[in-house]
Amino acid sequence: MRVILVGFGVIGRGVISVIKKKREYLKKRYGMDVKIVAICDSSGAAIDENGLDLDLALEVKKRRGKISEYPGKGVTLEATEVIRSVDGDVLIEVTPTNIEDGEPARTYIIEGFKSGKHVITANKGPLALYFQELMSYAKRYNRIFRYEASVGGAMPIINLARETLAGNEIIEIKGILNGTTNYILTKMEREKLDFDTVLKEAQELGIAETNPYQDISGLDTAAKIVILANSIMNMNVTIKDVKIEGITRITPEALTMANKGGYTIKLVGEVKRNKLEVCPKLIPLDDPLNVKGSLNVAKLYTDLAKEVIVVGRGAGSIETSSAILSDLIHTYLQTSKG
Amino acid sequence: MILLDLELKDSPGELLKALTPISKMGINIHSVIHLRERKRDDKVVVRIVLENLEEDTLKKIVEKLEDRGIVVTKVNNNIRKMDVDVVVIGHVVDTDIRDTIDRLNRYGLVVDLDLTMPHPYKESSARMRILVDIKKLEGLCKEMEKISKEKDLLFIKSF
Numbered sequence: 001m002r003v004i005l006v007g008f009g010v011i012g013r014g015v016i017s018v019i020k021k022k023r024e025y026l027k028k029r030y031g032m033d034v035k036i037v038a039i040c041d042s043s044g045a046a047i048d049e050n051g052l053d054l055d056l057a058l059e060v061k062k063r064r065g066k067i068s069e070y071p072g073k074g075v076t077l078e079a080t081e082v083i084r085s086v087d088g089d090v091l092i093e094v095t096p097t098n099i100e101d102g103e104p105a106r107t108y109i110i111e112g113f114k115s116g117k118h119v120i121t122a123n124k125g126p127l128a129l130y131f132q133e134l135m136s137y138a139k140r141y142n143r144i145f146r147y148e149a150s151v152g153g154a155m156p157i158i159n160l161a162r163e164t165l166a167g168n169e170i171i172e173i174k175g176i177l178n179g180t181t182n183y184i185l186t187k188m189e190r191e192k193l194d195f196d197t198v199l200k201e202a203q204e205l206g207i208a209e210t211n212p213y214q215d216i217s218g219l220d221t222a223a224k225i226v227i228l229a230n231s232i233m234n235m236n237v238t239i240k241d242v243k244i245e246g247i248t249r250i251t252p253e254a255l256t257m258a259n260k261g262g263y264t265i266k267l268v269g270e271v272k273r274n275k276l277e278v279c280p281k282l283i284p285l286d287d288p289l290n291v292k293g294s295l296n297v298a299k300l301y302t303d304l305a306k307e308v309i310v311v312g313r314g315a316g317s318i319e320t321s322s323a324i325l326s327d328l329i330h331t332y333l334q335t336s337k338g
Numbered sequence: 339m340i341l342l343d344l345e346l347k348d349s350p351g352e353l354l355k356a357l358t359p360i361s362k363m364g365i366n367i368h369s370v371i372h373l374r375e376r377k378r379d380d381k382v383v384v385r386i387v388l389e390n391l392e393e394d395t396l397k398k399i400v401e402k403l404e405d406r407g408i409v410v411t412k413v414n415n416n417i418r419k420m421d422v423d424v425v426v427i428g429h430v431v432d433t434d435i436r437d438t439i440d441r442l443n444r445y446g447l448v449v450d451l452d453l454t455m456p457h458p459y460k461e462s463s464a465r466m467r468i469l470v471d472i473k474k475l476e477g478l479c480k481e482m483e484k485i486s487k488e489k490d491l492l493f494i495k496s497f
Binding site for chain 1: 425461463465492
């Protein structure tokens with residue numbers, strides 16, 4: 001299976017590390033021989049149709065910061081050009097999320113389908129903004145499109161709802177889908193610290209980003225809610241349809257008040273017919289949604305199985321790459337059948 | 339069988355107050371179950387199991403209980419009334435807390451209020467427990483949204 005990887009940041013490097021680690025396992029278990037035929041970053045690409053040396057690729061990126069400096073195989077081609085011209089089975093798209101216009105990921109994904117590749121992405125931006133369009137391209141070119149890693153990192157939710165819970169109608173999904181805000185609220189509650197202090201500490205620890213706006217404003221959770229609404233509940237919504245309130249006004253006193261009444265405060269995303277909402281909510285202290293630290297959790301209400309709850313790590317390069325790997329294995333198994 | 343869930347004060351005599359009007363109507367009470375796991379503050383939920391009744395008789399029982407100040411939360415698993423909790427963040431007192439409560443009371447009844455003011459110039463927090471008829475819950479939510487915009491208060495809801 002020939003793979004083109006676009007995006008060689010934290011997640012991209014995680015994907016390469018996981019493929020390296022699991023190479024023998026994939027061969028033995030599935031008969032799957034994964035060759036990374038191209039890796040692209042903002043500097044250009046490294047291309048080898050016989051498969052790149054993954055250790056060398058990681059080393060070049062670490063030492064020089066640019067994959068285009070890969071010895072002998074580095075080029076300064078644009079990613080779009082690489083996707084079009086390199087022969088591959090699957091495009092793994094893991095460029096940084098852009099919630100404003102979904103680019104350049106949207107273009108990469110579309111180019112992937114147009115040039116006959118199956119596409120796996122971890123990117124929320126294009127999915128939250130152009131879900132129907134991307135699905136229509138996948139359908140038109142008869143390609144597989146998988147995006148488990150875009151919601152909840154390693155926590156299985158999209159494929160769980162669509163495959164494991166197949167036959168069930170998903171009536172409602174409610175969950176904590178952003179690890180950074182959950183970490184901040186947990187810390188504020190435990191240590192009675194104010195929001196700004198905990199945010200600063202989370203940034204120093206690398207848990208919160210330098211620009212945490214998308215997390216703390218609820219925008220990141222809203223994007224994930226939209227992906228779940230469209231992909232699991234067959235809705236046709238965009239991020240503009242979500243009512244959003246973030247966590248910046250939460251105080252340690254409010255958390256103490258909530259505790260006195262038997263609750264905690266969590267940033268909860270909720271989707272059901274006629275309701276798309278992200279806002280801080282009172283969650284009973286003994287409720288399964290009361291997960292601590294940077295964990296993610298989702299509760300699915302279904303017609304047959306009733307309530308199904310999943311908890312998992314919502315971030316981290318290896319954790320997120322595990323979801324990408326499962327999509328890659330699924331794609332291989334689907335395509336190797338015929 | 340008819341199931342009635344009542345919210346009673348957890349003190350002596352309260353159960354008798356609820357059972358007396360039912361027995362005076364000559365209705366057979368099959369059992370009385372204390373749902374102690376649902377105890378909150380000083381209130382306890384008691385489930386009363388009655389013989390099958392005509393719709394009108396059931397209505398009369400509920401009316402009689404409510405006349406005595408007893409909260410009937412469920413009839414045959416259909417929620418009639420519920421306690422909802424909210425934590426309100428903002429200048430809760432300075433924006434006329436009395437007006438806020440009066441407006442919420444048009445849709446439900448604020449039965450508990452707890453307030454903390456860390457500093458005169460900082461935002462305060464209040465926790466309210468509101469007893470609301472299920473039919474009026476949407477109206478209560480809309481009123482909270484209105485108050486939230488007018489007074490720049492953040493309502494964090496349990497529902």
